[in-house]
Amino acid sequence: MPEQNPPLASAGSYALGPRRVRRIGYGAMQLAGDNVFGPPRDRDEALRVLRAAVAAGVDHIDTAQYYGPGVVNELIREALHPYPDDLAIVSKVAARRDESGAVLPYDEPHQLREGVEDNLATLGVDRLAAVNLRMVDRTAAPGRRFDSQLAALVRARDEGLIDGIGLSNISREHLLRAVDQTEIVCVQNLFNLADQGSVDVLQECTGRGIAFVPFCPLGWPRGVQNRILSSPALGDLGRRLGATPAQLALAWLLDLAPNILLIPGTRTRTHLAENLTTASVRLDEASREELAREFPTRVSRERGRG
Numbered sequence: 001m002p003e004q005n006p007p008l009a010s011a012g013s014y015a016l017g018p019r020r021v022r023r024i025g026y027g028a029m030q031l032a033g034d035n036v037f038g039p040p041r042d043r044d045e046a047l048r049v050l051r052a053a054v055a056a057g058v059d060h061i062d063t064a065q066y067y068g069p070g071v072v073n074e075l076i077r078e079a080l081h082p083y084p085d086d087l088a089i090v091s092k093v094a095a096r097r098d099e100s101g102a103v104l105p106y107d108e109p110h111q112l113r114e115g116v117e118d119n120l121a122t123l124g125v126d127r128l129a130a131v132n133l134r135m136v137d138r139t140a141a142p143g144r145r146f147d148s149q150l151a152a153l154v155r156a157r158d159e160g161l162i163d164g165i166g167l168s169n170i171s172r173e174h175l176l177r178a179v180d181q182t183e184i185v186c187v188q189n190l191f192n193l194a195d196q197g198s199v200d201v202l203q204e205c206t207g208r209g210i211a212f213v214p215f216c217p218l219g220w221p222r223g224v225q226n227r228i229l230s231s232p233a234l235g236d237l238g239r240r241l242g243a244t245p246a247q248l249a250l251a252w253l254l255d256l257a258p259n260i261l262l263i264p265g266t267r268t269r270t271h272l273a274e275n276l277t278t279a280s281v282r283l284d285e286a287s288r289e290e291l292a293r294e295f296p297t298r299v300s301r302e303r304g305r306g
């Protein structure tokens, strides 16, 4: 048995539909080439990152057929198949890439079904832990079209292709309309210290016991414009707590609500190790206040259920 990462286990777990997963997982999007298109710059390192994640105890990996396209799922399969029984692979559907790399909607009900089947084929599985319906526009009011998209995933679940249905890039209205029709096991929206625009969706999920999986948990855009990773205040606080800005950003999310599941993405084992030890960073009241001064928040820490 590979040695597992004690702080990873100490972050606890949360329900992802019928199973529980550790609260720190791994988002595999970064493993494709630049702009999530084409092969990775360093294929061997990509495979090593995936194996290191699972060896450390990660049991929740996020992916999509359109990452690459096909590239990330194929890396996951090559690195990890046959998969550990407890590994939850979660994918998403409703987009495709063209030859230039542009991301296009692929979200008619029959295309969603095709998307699920493509994921199963490239990952080499009969069933996925969950598949997210990734909406193109979270501001568009949900209506009959949304219902028919959801129905395509309900059929896939009824036929045993997926264990659970998730939603991504949605508004609270989408969530409320969806839960009237079927069980939703997770929601994946943009959310981080610097962008808390989905706070209403987070709070709805927390109250209902639905896993909330923030994407871009380390902030957007990347590089020097990244307000989180380049924040002097986070640097100062990190020095006091013995943590990096990335660990603080992730620790803030873990601390915020019990139903938040992390899937930080990285191409390197160094950052992977840093992200997976986030649970060893404990925020006290003074550090919470410092973070709130730098990144004003409307979120109150939640207990939730699940």
Ligand SMILES: NC(=O)c1ccc[n+]([C@@H]2O[C@H](COP(=O)([O-])OP(=O)(O)OC[C@H]3O[C@@H](n4cnc5c(N)ncnc54)[C@H](OP(=O)(O)O)[C@@H]3O)[C@@H](O)[C@H]2O)c1
Residues within 6 Å of the ligand: 026, 027, 028, 029, 030, 062, 063, 092, 134, 168, 169, 188, 189, 214, 215, 216, 217, 218, 219, 222, 229, 246, 247, 263, 264, 265, 266, 267, 268, 271, 272, 274, 275
């Ligand atoms: N549903 C959706 O629409 C959607 C959209 C976007 C993403 N996602 C999913 O969410 C996952 C996470 O989002 P993300 O990957 O876009 O963003 P992220 O996890 O917030 O950040 C990844 C970026 O941060 C860097 N990074 C990672 N760990 C770091 C550390 N410890 N210190 C400094 N830099 C670090 C990475 O560079 P290095 O490679 O150099 O470490 C990479 O550029 C994705 O992998 C994907 O699975 C879903």
